[in-house]
Amino acid sequence: MNMKFKALTGLAIVSVSALILGSCTANADSPGLEYMPDMYRSPAIEPYVDYGEIRGRINEDVKLQQSALTPPAGTVPYFGKDSETVSLMLPYFRKANIAFRETHGLYGVDLTTSDEYTAAAADLNPYKLTADNAEGMFKKGKELYTAMCQHCHGEKGDGNGPMVVSGAYAGVPNYKDRSALGDGQMFYSIYYGKGAMGSHASQLTKKEIWTLVHYVRKFQNADYGKFDASGAMTATAAVPADTTKN
Ligand code: HEC
Incomplete structure (x- = not known):
């Protein structure tokens, strides 16, 4: 029992250390391993053109297409305060x-x-x-x-x-x-x-x-x-x- 516990603790310590050390990189400007990248850097979403790229992955279907929809006919634009x-x-x-x-x-x-x-x-x-x-x-x-x-x-x-x-x-x-x-x-x-x-x-x-x-x-x-x-x-x-x- 005690042996099993020690082995498990040892394994846990090794894996946590491996994870922590593995997250580090030699580059001081790099954020290291990111677990939830969207939370640090949101993917740029542009209203009028879609480059079809999210973090290096390209979606050819939407590349360079207008992403904003044309408003329905008769829509009343509303802006300004005066x-x-x-x-x-x-x-x-x-x-x-x-x-x-x-x-x-x-x-x-x-x-x-x-x-x-x-x-x-x-x-x-x-x-x-x-x-x-x-x-x-x-x-x-x-x-x-x-x-x-x-x-x-x-x-x-x-x-x-x-x-x-x-x-x-x-x-x-x-x-x-x-x-x-x-x-x-x-x-x-x-x-x-x-x-x-x-x-x-x-x-x-x-x-x-x-x-x-x-x-x-x-x-x-x-x-x-x-x-x-x-x-x-x-x-x-x-x-x-x-x-x-x-
Ligand atoms: C591409 C050239 C062109 C542009 C740009 C242009 N106009 Fe004209 N405009 C004309 C022509 C040609 C007529 C004569 C139309 C007719 O009577 O057949 C005209 C006629 C008019 C008239 C008389 C309309 C009537 O009911 O007799 C007004 C007022 C006028 N324009 C104002 C403007 C204003 C203000 C602008 C800018 C927002 C403008 N135009 C831009 C070419 C142009």
């Missing part, structure tokens, strides 16, 4: 015309046969321009316009962007010739596209598009966005009367 951004996140209530399928490739989008573009003339810009936010609005508008629109529409909004000047593109209007457009029509055209202009629905948020609508108004009338002491907008010409009220 009420203006959040209130503009709900889906745009006007549908594109059925013709946009052929003209602008809007397949898989809810379409309509009614003339929503004409109806949109009555929609006012829900992102209100005030004496307080005008400077920031035009600064943001310029930023977006420079990145997304200027190459076609031109720095001055006259339709002579580098794409047009180079001869690669034609038919871009001078904004001044479209002063009669309602805010909602501009939104509709930027959102779904019009003629040779593509849809910007996937590149810009609705708040950004409404910001651009204010910015385009400024090309149509340099006084747009100037306010008098009482806080009323001074510009009237070339701006639909009711834009100043909303």
Whole structure:
């Protein structure tokens, strides 16, 4: 009995020592034998691309494939904290015309046969321009316009962007010739596209598009966005009367 116990204790001591010594390596930077490697170093999981590798093992089936799933149609993205951004996140209530399928490739989008573009003339810009936010609005508008629109529409909004000047593109209007457009029509055209202009629905948020609508108004009338002491907008010409009220 005593002998058996001694032998067992001896065996236990030898195996524990072997395990402890075996965990050591000569490399001072090596963590040695890891029993639960995931607890020390979690495998990198990247949302948009899967390298298919977990600790040296490669899974060819998922290698270099997008691992994040496309959100279901109609999903409402929700981000930001300011009420203006959040209130503009709900889906745009006007549908594109059925013709946009052929003209602008809007397949898989809810379409309509009614003339929503004409109806949109009555929609006012829900992102209100005030004496307080005008400077920031035009600064943001310029930023977006420079990145997304200027190459076609031109720095001055006259339709002579580098794409047009180079001869690669034609038919871009001078904004001044479209002063009669309602805010909602501009939104509709930027959102779904019009003629040779593509849809910007996937590149810009609705708040950004409404910001651009204010910015385009400024090309149509340099006084747009100037306010008098009482806080009323001074510009009237070339701006639909009711834009100043909303
Ligand atoms: C690829 C070139 C191109 C780009 C980029 C582009 N546009 Fe256009 N845009 C056009 C053309 C062409 C038209 C004329 C469409 C028509 O009336 O057939 C147009 C028309 C418009 C109109 C008048 C729409 C109407 O209902 O008559 C507005 C407003 C406008 N663009 C704003 C923008 C803004 C803002 C951007 C940037 C987000 C932008 N565009 C980007 C080419 C472009």
